[in-house]
Amino acid sequence: MISWEVLGAWISAALVVWIYSFAYRDNALYKLAEHIFLGTAAGYSIALALDSLNRVLIRPAVTTPGTFWATSWHYVIPVVLGLLMFAKYSRRYYWLARYAVAVNLAVGTGLALRAVPVANIVRQITATILPLWGSDPVKVVNNWLMVLITVGGLTYFLFTIFPRRVEGAPPSPTYQVYRALYYIGIYGMMVGFGALFANTIMTRVGFLISIYLIYLQPQVWASIVAAILAAIAIVLGALRKR
Amino acid sequence: MSLVVRKYVPQIIISAIIVATVAFYYLYISKEVAGAFSTADKALSDWAVIITSFALIVGGIDILRFHVLRIKREGLAQAPFSTVTIALLITMVVFGVIGWYYSYADPKAGITITTQPQFRWLYTNVYAPSDAAVYSILVFYIASASYRAFRVRNPMALLLLITAVIIMFGNTTIGGLIWPGFLSLRDWIMTVPNTAAFRPITIGAGLGTIVLGLRLLTWREVSWMGRRE
Amino acid sequence: MSGRISLGRVLESRELLYTLLLLSVILPLLHPIGIPIEISVRTRDVYNYVEKLKPGCHVYIEVYYEVAARGELEPNLIALTKHLFDKGCRIVYGSLSAFGVVAFSLFRASAADLFADKVYGRDYVYLGYIAGGEAATASLAKSIKGTISVDNYGNRLEDLPLMKEVDKATDFDLVVIVSSGTDVFAYYVRQWHTPYGVPLLFVALSVIGPSIEPFVGAKQAIGMLVGQRAAAEYEVLVGRLGLGMASMDAQSTSHMLILAFIVIGNVVYWSKRLSSRRGGAR
Numbered sequence: 001m002i003s004w005e006v007l008g009a010w011i012s013a014a015l016v017v018w019i020y021s022f023a024y025r026d027n028a029l030y031k032l033a034e035h036i037f038l039g040t041a042a043g044y045s046i047a048l049a050l051d052s053l054n055r056v057l058i059r060p061a062v063t064t065p066g067t068f069w070a071t072s073w074h075y076v077i078p079v080v081l082g083l084l085m086f087a088k089y090s091r092r093y094y095w096l097a098r099y100a101v102a103v104n105l106a107v108g109t110g111l112a113l114r115a116v117p118v119a120n121i122v123r124q125i126t127a128t129i130l131p132l133w134g135s136d137p138v139k140v141v142n143n144w145l146m147v148l149i150t151v152g153g154l155t156y157f158l159f160t161i162f163p164r165r166v167e168g169a170p171p172s173p174t175y176q177v178y179r180a181l182y183y184i185g186i187y188g189m190m191v192g193f194g195a196l197f198a199n200t201i202m203t204r205v206g207f208l209i210s211i212y213l214i215y216l217q218p219q220v221w222a223s224i225v226a227a228i229l230a231a232i233a234i235v236l237g238a239l240r241k242r
Numbered sequence: 243m244s245l246v247v248r249k250y251v252p253q254i255i256i257s258a259i260i261v262a263t264v265a266f267y268y269l270y271i272s273k274e275v276a277g278a279f280s281t282a283d284k285a286l287s288d289w290a291v292i293i294t295s296f297a298l299i300v301g302g303i304d305i306l307r308f309h310v311l312r313i314k315r316e317g318l319a320q321a322p323f324s325t326v327t328i329a330l331l332i333t334m335v336v337f338g339v340i341g342w343y344y345s346y347a348d349p350k351a352g353i354t355i356t357t358q359p360q361f362r363w364l365y366t367n368v369y370a371p372s373d374a375a376v377y378s379i380l381v382f383y384i385a386s387a388s389y390r391a392f393r394v395r396n397p398m399a400l401l402l403l404i405t406a407v408i409i410m411f412g413n414t415t416i417g418g419l420i421w422p423g424f425l426s427l428r429d430w431i432m433t434v435p436n437t438a439a440f441r442p443i444t445i446g447a448g449l450g451t452i453v454l455g456l457r458l459l460t461w462r463e464v465s466w467m468g469r470r471e
Numbered sequence: 472m473s474g475r476i477s478l479g480r481v482l483e484s485r486e487l488l489y490t491l492l493l494l495s496v497i498l499p500l501l502h503p504i505g506i507p508i509e510i511s512v513r514t515r516d517v518y519n520y521v522e523k524l525k526p527g528c529h530v531y532i533e534v535y536y537e538v539a540a541r542g543e544l545e546p547n548l549i550a551l552t553k554h555l556f557d558k559g560c561r562i563v564y565g566s567l568s569a570f571g572v573v574a575f576s577l578f579r580a581s582a583a584d585l586f587a588d589k590v591y592g593r594d595y596v597y598l599g600y601i602a603g604g605e606a607a608t609a610s611l612a613k614s615i616k617g618t619i620s621v622d623n624y625g626n627r628l629e630d631l632p633l634m635k636e637v638d639k640a641t642d643f644d645l646v647v648i649v650s651s652g653t654d655v656f657a658y659y660v661r662q663w664h665t666p667y668g669v670p671l672l673f674v675a676l677s678v679i680g681p682s683i684e685p686f687v688g689a690k691q692a693i694g695m696l697v698g699q700r701a702a703a704e705y706e707v708l709v710g711r712l713g714l715g716m717a718s719m720d721a722q723s724t725s726h727m728l729i730l731a732f733i734v735i736g737n738v739v740y741w742s743k744r745l746s747s748r749r750g751g752a753r
Contacts, residue, residue: 008367015368019375023382023489031323037372039327042305043334044369048569049298050338051355052602052619054345056291060620062346063627078289082296088468089307095248098467100293102252103259104606105458105466107290110263111609113455115661119691120448124441127689142430146438153442158449185442190398192439194405195431195681199698200384202413202677203543205725206699207378208496209718210542215371230490267666284613290606291618298569298602345625354625356572356599365573370538373570377539385492386485389732393740403733410730413677413700415506416723425511433513436681437688444685447657 012215024233078103152185253461259286260459306331330368337361405431488732495728499720506720514704517672517694518554521645526559528644529637533655534578537570540651540676541577546702546715547674548649549582554709556585556594560644561633563615565598567607567655572600572623581713591624592631599623608658612640612667640667645693649674656683660691672696 018033057075060068081103087096128150130143155178162182163175171179266283270276309324341358344351355361394400411417412428457463524530532551536544555562566572575597579586589595598615599622601607610618615638616628628634637643640663648659648671656673663669670693675683677698687695696705699722702715 004363008363012367012371015372016375019372020379023379024486032326033372034376035323035327036330036368037376038305039330040334040364040369041373042302042327043331043338044365044573045569046299046302046331046335047338047355047361048572048600049295049302049602050342052600053292053295054342054355055599055619055621056288056295056601063620072288074285075288075292078292081289082293085293085296085300088300094468095252098248098252099255100296101466102255104290104293104297106256106259107263107286107606108604109256109451109455109458110260111287111605112451112661113260114264114267115665116448116451119657119661119665120444120451123689123691124445124448124685127685128438128441142434145434149435149438150441153439154445157442157446186398187401188435188439190402191405191431191435192681194402195409195436196678197402198406198409198413199677199680201388201410201726201729202698202700202722203540204378204381204384204678205496205722206543206677206718207374207539208381208492208725209500209699209721210545210714211371211374211378212497212500213714213717214541215374227490227494230486230493233486233490236486280613284610284617287603287606287610287613288618291601291603291610294602294604294606349625352624354623356576356623362576366576370573370577373537374539374541377537382485382489382492385488385729385732388729389488389736392733392736394737407730410726413698414723414726415508415703415719416727418509419506422509425509429511429513432681432684433688437684440682441685441688443682 016211016215148181148184149188149191152181152183152188154185155181156185156189249467252467257459257461260455262286302331302335330364334361334364337364491728492725495724496721499724500717503717504720504723506723508703508707508716508719510704510708511701513694514696514701514708517696518705518708520672520693521551521554521558524555524558524560524644528558528560529633529642530555530560530562531637531643531646532562532564533646533648533650533659534564534566534571534575535568535655536574536649536651536676537568538573538577541574542714542718543676543698543702544649544651544674545574545578545581546699546706546713547696548578549585549713550702550705550709550711550715551647551674551696552582553585553711554705556589557709561593561636562595563598563633563637563643564595565611565615566600567604567658568652569600569602575623592626593633596628596631596633597623598628604654605658605662608655608662612663614638640669643669645670645672647672647674651676651679653679653682656686656692660686664691674701 015033015036018029019037021027022030057079060072061075078100081100084096085100087093090096128147130146132140132143132147134140163172163178165171165175263283263286266279269279306328309327313321313324337358337360338355341353341355341361344353344358345355353359392403394403408424409428409431411420411424412431417424454463458466532548534548552562564575566575579597586595598619601611601619603610607618616634617638619628621627622631640646646659646663646669648656650656650673656675656679659671664671671691673683673687673692673695675695675697677700680695680697683695686692696702699715699718702713703719704715706712706715
C-alpha cells in the first residue's frame, strides 16, 4: 500500500517536471500544472484569510465575549465594511464596496505617509551628508563617490528640468555641471543594475538548486535519464527550427 | 444625493482617516490625549487588518468566478483545466473550514486551519512544489538572455558587464580561488556605488508615496474607485 | 552541408543552453568539488552583533517568503535560529504573508534538530499569518496580544510564558526580517524602526539585496545577509552546514557557464558587427 507521504513526493516531482516542460515548449501537462497551482494557491489564500480573521476577531469574540465587547466593540465597523466588499458583484450596489476600500487605502496611506519623510527621505539625505576631505584617502574617495552618484541619480530622476543651451553660444557652467551630474547618475545606475543582474543569477540558480535537492532528489540514474531526455529535446528543437 | 454616497462620502472618509492617522502620530497635546490617540491609531490599523482578510476572500472568489465564466465562454478546450482549478480551490477551502471547525469542537486536538492534515498535505505536496517550480523556471530565461541579449554595445553596457562580472566572482566560491580580492571588491561595490545608485530610487519612492497621499487627500486620485461616476 | 547547418542549429538552440545549465547545477551536486569558502566582513559583522546578545534576549523573526525562495532564505533562517538559540535567545516568529505559513512549516521540519530540546511557548512561538501588510506591522508594533489572540496552533497567547515577556516592538532586542519581497523591509523600517528605534536585521534574496542597500547604508538596519552566499558563510560560522554550503559548488559552476554564455554571445555579436562593417566598406 502506497503511503500518503510517498504519493506526495511523486506528485511534487511530477508537478516540477510538468512545469519545467514549459522551458521546452507550452504543452497540456504544463497547463494542467499551472491550473493546479492556481487552484491550490487561491484556495490557500481564502483559507489563510479566514485563519487571520479567526485569530484577530472571531476567536476572542467567541471565547471571551465580555472582554471583547468591552474593548473591541468597534470591530463591528470593519466587519460590516468587509461584508460590503461583496457588493462589488452587484450592478446596482457596487459602490458600497468603496467604503471598505476607502478605509483600507486611507489607513495604509496614512501609516506610510507619516513615516516616509523620515525613513525614505531625511535618513537617506543625512546618510549622504559626508565629509569630503580628511586624512583617510579611501574614505574620502568613497564619500565623494557616494555624494556624486546620489546627487547624479537625483538629477536624473527628480530634477528633470535640463538647463537650456543657447544655440551657437558656449555651454554655460550650470549646463556643464548639470550634464556631468546627469551622466554620473546614469553611470552610477549602471553599476547598480550590474549588481542587480549578477545577484539575479544567484537567486535564480539558487531556486533551481533547491528544487533539485528538495523535490527531485539527487539520484545518479534519474539525472542520466533526464540528460538523455534533454539531448532528445535539443535534437528535436534543432530539427524544428530547420 | 446618489453621487454623494457613491463618490463624495468615501472620499471624505479617505481624507479624514489620512489626516487622523498623521495627527495621531505627530500631534502631542497631553499625556492622556496621546494615550487616546495611540488607542485610536491601533484600532484603525486593526480595522485594516480585518478588512484585508475580507479582501483576500473576495480575491479568491474572483478567481473562482473567472474560471466558471471561462468554462462557459471557451467550452470544452478550457473546461478540464478550469475544472481542476475550481475543484482544488474548493477542496482547499473545505479542508481549511474542517480544521476551523475542529479548532472549536475539539480544541485539545490542536487542529486549526493551517494544521488540518489534508490541508497541510495539499499545501506541502501540491502548492509548495508548484510555487517553487513556477518561480525557478526563470533561470532558463536568464541563461538564454545572457547569451542572446547581454551585448556590450556602448560604454554604459560595458560598465554594467564589468560590475556584474565582479559581483558574480564575489558571490561564488570559485571567484575566491581566482583572486581573493573579489569578495571585498563585491562588498565595496554593494556598500558604496550600489547604495548611492539606489538611494535616489529610495528617495523617489518616498516622494511618490507622499504625492500619492496628497492626491488621495485632495480627491485628485480616483483610480481606486474602479469605475468612473 | 546540411550536416554542418544542423550542427550550427544545435549549438545555437536554447535547449542546449538549458541542458548545459542543468548539467552545471546537477553535476557538482552529485559530485561536490569542495571549493573552500571565505567569510565576508559583512556576514562576520552580523555574526558578531548576534554574538553580543545576552542570554534570555528576545528576537522577533518575520518569515515572509514563498516556497520558491526557500533555497536562498531557509539556510539563512536555520543558521540564524541556531545561533540565536545557542546564545539563549527566545524567538517569536510571525508572518505577514500567507505563504509564510508554508515556509515556516517546511523550515520547522528541516531544522527539527534545533527545536528538539526547545519548549514551544517558552523558547519560541509562531504567531502564524496576520493579514493587513503595513497596517498589521504597525498594529503588532503597538501590541501583539492586542492584535491577535491565539497563535498559529490555536494556543491562547496569554497562556504562553514567552508572550508574557514580550508584547510590543520595544520588547525585542533584535528584529530579523527574512523576506523574498522588497515591501516588507520598508514596512518594518517605517513602522518598527522609525518610531521605536528597534534594531533590524535584513535577510534578503540576492536579487532584492541591492535595492534595499540604502536602508542598511543609512543605519536603519544593523546589517544584511544576502542570499545563499551569506547563508553558506553563516553556516560555517555557526558550525551547521546545510543547503547554503551544499549549493556553493553548483553556484560556482553555473555562474562560470553563464559567464561563458555572455562572452561567447559578445564574441559572436562583435565578429558579426565587424565583418558587416568591413563588408559595408567594400
